[in-house]
Amino acid sequence: DAKTTQPNSMESNEEEPVHLPCNHSTISGTDYIHWYRQLPSQGPEYVIHGLTSNVNNRMASLAIAEDRKSSTLILHRATLRDAAVYYCILRGGGGSNYKLTFGKGTLLTVNP
Amino acid sequence: KAGVTQTPRYLIKTRGQQVTLSCSPISGHRSVSWYQQTPGQGLQFLFEYFSETQRNKGNFPGRFSGRQFSNSRSEMNVSTLELGDSALYLCASRDRGDGTDTQYFGPGTRLTVL
Numbered sequence: 001d002a003k004t005t006q007p008n009s010m011e012s013n014e015e016e017p018v019h020l021p022c023n024h025s026t027i028s029g030t031d032y033i034h035w036y037r038q039l040p041s042q043g044p045e046y047v048i049h050g051l052t053s054n055v056n057n058r059m060a061s062l063a064i065a066e067d068r069k070s071s072t073l074i075l076h077r078a079t080l081r082d083a084a085v086y087y088c089i090l091r092g093g094g095g096s097n098y099k100l101t102f103g104k105g106t107l108l109t110v111n112p
Numbered sequence: 113k114a115g116v117t118q119t120p121r122y123l124i125k126t127r128g129q130q131v132t133l134s135c136s137p138i139s140g141h142r143s144v145s146w147y148q149q150t151p152g153q154g155l156q157f158l159f160e161y162f163s164e165t166q167r168n169k170g171n172f173p174g175r176f177s178g179r180q181f182s183n184s185r186s187e188m189n190v191s192t193l194e195l196g197d198s199a200l201y202l203c204a205s206r207d208r209g210d211g212t213d214t215q216y217f218g219p220g221t222r223l224t225v226l
Binding site for chain 1: 160170218
C-alpha cells in the first residue's frame with residue numbers, strides 16, 4: 001500500500017481555519033485520497049475523499065496538488081469539537097480488495 | 113438509520129480464553145470490516161466480509177477469525193487470547209454500491225486480556 005506522511009500534531013485556535021497537510025509521493029493513478037478523523041473514545045469518522053479535483057462538503061474541503069503527491073484537509077472554522085486525530089489514507093483497488101490502511105495521523109488540538 | 117453497533121462495549125478476559133465480538137452494520141450495508149487499534153500499532157485492518165464471504169484479510173495470525181451471517185451481521189472470534197490482544201476492536205460497514213467507499217465505524221469493543 002502507498003504510504004502517507006502527516007505531522008504528528010498541530011494546534012489551532014477556535015474559529016480559525018486549519019490546514020492539515022498530507023504527503024503521498026508514491027500515490028498511484030487510481031488511488032483515492034480519504035480523510036477520516038477519530039474523536040476521543042469514538043470510532044473513526046469519514047470526513048472527505050477525492051481523486052484529482054478539489055472537493056468540498058459540509059465538514060471540510062480537500063485540496064489536492066496537481067501532481068497528486070500531496071493534499072491538504074481544510075477546516076474552515078475550527079471548533080472545539082474538531083479536536084481529534086485526523087488520518088489521511090490512500091485507498092486503492094476496489095471491489096473485493098478494499099481496505100483502509102491507517103497511519104499515525106495528526107493530533108489536532110483546538111484552543112478556545 | 114441507526115449506526116453501526118457493537119457488543120459488548122467492554123470485555124475482560126484472561127490469557128488462554130477465547131472471545132467473540134459482535135457487529136451489526138447499518139441497515140442495507142452488506143460489507144463489514146474489522147480493525148484492531150492499539151497504542152503501539154495504531155489502527156490495523158483485520159478482515160472484510162461481504163455476502164457471508166471473507167474478501168480481504170490483514171496480517172494477523174489464524175487465532176483471529178470472523179464470519180458473516182445472511183443478515184450481514186458479523187462476529188469476530190479470537191482464540192487462545194494473549195496479553196497483546198488487548199485492544200479496541202472496531203467494526204465498520206459500507207455500502208459497496210453507493211460509489212463513495214465511505215466506511216462507517218462503530219464505537220468499538222474494548223478488550224482487556226489479563
